[in-house]
Amino acid sequence: MIPKTMKALIAYAPMDFRYEDCPVPEISEDDILIKSFGCGICAGDTKSWRGASMFWGDETHPAWLKAPVRCGHEFCGEVVMIGDRAAENFGLTLGDWCVPEQAIPCGKCRYCLDGERWLCEVHNLYGFQGGITDGGMAEYVKIDGRSIVHKVPKSVGVKGGCMIEPVSCAAHTVERAGITLRDVVVIGGMGPIGLMKMQLAKLKNPKMVIAIDGKPNRLALAEKLGADLVIDYTKEDCVAKVKELTGGYGCDVYIENSGSPQSVLNGLEMLKKHGRMVEFGVFLEKTPVDWSIIGDKKELTILGSHISGTEGYDIAIDAIANKKVNVEDVVTHLIPLKDWQSAYEMAERGDESAKIVLVP
Ligand SMILES: [Zn+2]
Ligand SMILES: [Zn+2]
Structure with missing residues (x-):
């Protein structure tokens, strides 16, 4: 009843x-x-x-x-x-x-x-x-x-069911990034959706997926869930670290997930020329940027990503139901x-x- x-x-x-x-x-x-x-x-x-x-x-x-x-x-x-x-x-x-x-x-x-x-x-x-x-x-x-x-499918369980919407958002962003086997991918912000983007980016099998955050519990989770490298930006210069790892060139893809102005500036700095940035974060404050880095200096591609796209839910349900991603943790x-x-x-x-x- x-x-x-x-x-x-x-x-x-x-x-x-x-x-x-x-x-x-x-x-x-x-x-x-x-x-x-x-x-x-x-x-x-x-x-x-x-x-x-x-x-x-x-x-x-x-x-x-x-x-x-x-x-x-x-x-x-x-x-x-x-x-x-x-x-x-x-x-x-x-x-x-x-x-x-x-x-x-x-x-x-x-x-x-x-x-x-x-x-x-x-x-x-x-x-x-x-x-x-x-x-x-x-x-x-x-x-x-x-x-x-x-x-x-009921096999997703309660946790999996409630993660379908956030994973659909993560999936759309990762699709927008157009990740290839050769890419070094950096994800700024390891909140729940960042952790899912990191796992989905790994499924694309790029050269390397790097996770950045400032909270020890989230960095530990990112590491456990398969990030190739985690960087605590409160302890390390993340731009310098990414440049060092890429022979001074910078990363191919930066996924901005945190909604923090500093994360945007870091992303623009650590991208290589012709790099791609996907913005998903929601901001409470504005981010002043020297736009010449986008055109004159690096010829970057800047993309936006909003909720699930048309493909997000299919990807999310498949990835969760078939345990391609870990939502339980x-x-x-x-x-x-x-x-x-x-x-x-x-x-x-x-x-x-x-x-x-x-x-x-
Ligand atoms: Zn949400
Ligand atoms: Zn409409």
Whole structure:
């Protein structure tokens, strides 16, 4: 029996998130109701809790988040109710596990029509628009019928299920980097997604994958999960080290994952001429850069990467289900949803955790 009410973490305003009772969503013929068995905490979740303007707006741009909203986009769950049309459209049945892509495509904008659904201009993302894309930090979640839904093999387990969305982001970035057998690849920032990018980059079998971070627990994890070399930027000059390893030339690929201005500057410095930089990080401050390094000095290729692309979920589900990547060690904590605040604070510190999954 599906109850009428449930517990969820709801965002009302910056620093005003509440764990409280709310109605279990109702679904139409086109939708699916899932029981969420966990939802990861993303840097975006903690930044929105702290009131970052990219969510709540400021003088120059309007709010994108629509409050109140049930938080969380890194979730997976079991189908507990499904409309007839949804069953037909998605090929799912009661008891299946599934995950929706984070962005619900509007189907009408130029990006959706051009097959670039993850860039949809409307940009409704699970966990950010109340009433449209209420998220997975709740006992039940409505999967809107316009979503792109992937069936998930149960062998992935709870940790694997909740890592599908972050791994899909990692996969898209690594695909964007166009890594070849000859490349020396450097990844700046070993948060949970950085750790997944490092592992996916290794699957491309380049000459070397180097992981950079400043936290001992994360560097230890990167080493355990297969990085060829880890550099603690608080102890070592990472630019000098990479240059030294590459005969003075520099690395072929730099994946910027941390959202820190210094990481951008380091990347531009340590890339060889004709190197490629992929930017994924989300920044709280601006990064002043001497642009002549991009053109006149090095003829660099600068690429951006945003969420999963079209390919991310397929790659993520295959890589997790077939144990091509280790997610079990990246999810360091499973914490009851009611303890969300201490979990958010622990995720922000990052010195004792990698990915934290909240369990409703
Ligand atoms: Zn995320
Ligand atoms: Zn669209």
